[in-house]
Amino acid sequence: MKLVFEKSELVKGVSIVQKAVSVRTTMNILECILIDASASSIFLTGNDLDLGIQTEVPGEIVEKGRVAIDAKLFSEYVKKLPEGQIVVETTKDDLCIISYGDNSCEIQGMSADEFSYIPEVEKVNRLTISQFQLKELINQTIFSLALNDLNPMMTGELFELMNKELRVIGLDSHRIALRKLRIEDKNDEVYAVIPGKSLKEIAGILSSENDDMVNIYFTEKHALFEFDNTKVVSRLIEGKYFNVNQMFSTDSSTRVKVNRTELIDSIERTMIFIKESDKRPVIFDIADNTMRIFVKSTKGRGMEFLNVEMEGTNLKIGFNPKFLLDALKVIDDEIITLSFVNSKSPCFIKDEEDTYLYLILPVNFTED
């Protein structure tokens, strides 16, 4: 095999597929990138068996061939090369020689036969949205997942498309994040739980342009994302996702309109007095169009007053400040609405247009 690349194109391709390469494993082949130039195009592939990414890289095929090469070494090396032409070739025994000008390096490759190609996924149950929208949907919900949870369903996000509405839901045992998107184009119905780890890597590759589209196809076991020159296949989490609708059906007895930035700043100041370990809540005391936010711990006390627009009854309720901040920081609206039932029931943050809903469970606290 002998291929000639422009440095920037090769680096771009390697960076994309590297996201699907295992970092630490007992199988060397899983730490490799496959370079496949056995036909008329050059494809790079990374595959950790949960997530596979393949991308086409422009380049000249001087001699056809394929080889698997250590992803970390290859990527570090090509990133450090100067701009210009890079030649990647193999000699017998899959030894890879990467050269530019008079300079070169040798990395022992592995046989491409040992590499697991990404599975072929049938193109059914299509959903087309912009790359930017998908990236936003993921980033605005993914923090709610319990990535190391014993319940595997909590490590994934539900993508549900029904009646021209896409709902993306992530949750753990303390909170739910839900984003909705109107889909006007003709699309199929979808119900699939995608692992959070896959979504995180995909969000890292997607462009931020609203004009760049992504096609997503869902089979029973896999989701296939196609965009630009790249193809991503993720396994799905099998089974039925939580029925979250029943958790949203309560009426609120207290509603508060508050400036989001001011609320974030106040929570961040009071949480200085909370040690991670002692799990004290930040307490909201809502009365007379004022929200008093306070914390008391062995380190000290913090107290903030926010002017709010209030409806309903007075309320005192405690929260893990981190859960509130996670949600507040991904909302774009400057004025947001918090709804409460009582001090034992979840708080809802949702907008009138019904595009997002964040549910956060309160924490018990003792008055002292």
Next chain:
Amino acid sequence: MKLVFEKSELVKGVSIVQKAVSVRTTMNILECILIDASASSIFLTGNDLDLGIQTEVPGEIVEKGRVAIDAKLFSEYVKKLPEGQIVVETTKDDLCIISYGDNSCEIQGMSADEFSYIPEVEKVNRLTISQFQLKELINQTIFSLALNDLNPMMTGELFELMNKELRVIGLDSHRIALRKLRIEDKNDEVYAVIPGKSLKEIAGILSSENDDMVNIYFTEKHALFEFDNTKVVSRLIEGKYFNVNQMFSTDSSTRVKVNRTELIDSIERTMIFIKESDKRPVIFDIADNTMRIFVKSTKGRGMEFLNVEMEGTNLKIGFNPKFLLDALKVIDDEIITLSFVNSKSPCFIKDEEDTYLYLILPVNFTED
């Protein structure tokens, strides 16, 4: 005590003195900042007993007093406040109340009587240079120190002023960094070893303006740095520093002029193949106006060719690449000169104007 500050002034002062506050200690008072407004000015002080920093902060003294307050909590809190006026006051039992507008926090302070004030240092053996120059001298040498070494002298830097020349020297058992500066003003003679830890913190506070000056005074046990509204006292490392002059006296048999950026890039590329743990050297093979730089390890081989201007005999010599890079990265010249004696003797990097000299010991290597 009751004081009124502008937020930005208070944050600036706290950030400066915090550099002398112990992070983890069994004595709570060492984790405090002293706020002293017992006379007509407001002084903040941090003191970990090796290094003490005092700075004057503008502000209104409504009621005189002084208190010691946890540095980390106080600093985190005031940094998160909005711009504007901040009131810091104490009630009985040194309870500190920090307030702005309607909002406030309480932090339990400690009695100022428990706080160790920084020692008074007699203003003798003066050296005056610009803050920028001192910052540069420190940053261009400090990486050579062995901060955790058994030999305490290796944890400090020699500041030696003689015959209108300041020499700043740092070394460990593998290398020496030396910077010289002509001092035209009248100054006293100086010979003092300042702990690297103190110098690192001082470099972090100094301005980068050539017009801002710093006065340094040296007694037998202390160095006092005076600049802007700030006073820094560091203990000195007592004893005689290494006689480095004898290490510089050898003649070279090979001299190479090379482009510094190209050399850095080549070393960085070849070092990808070196595991931190296996301590393999980067090998320089110098012959016929070419410097071949190569590495061979279990991970692979890297090879680079640099055009150089060469004088003297051919040479093959190995180095720890990190030691070379540390020195190369703080030199400003684009074309630098490397001098060698033989493969067992140190390499020198020095300029014709004699403002810097870096010595790096070679590493044995086996040909294979």
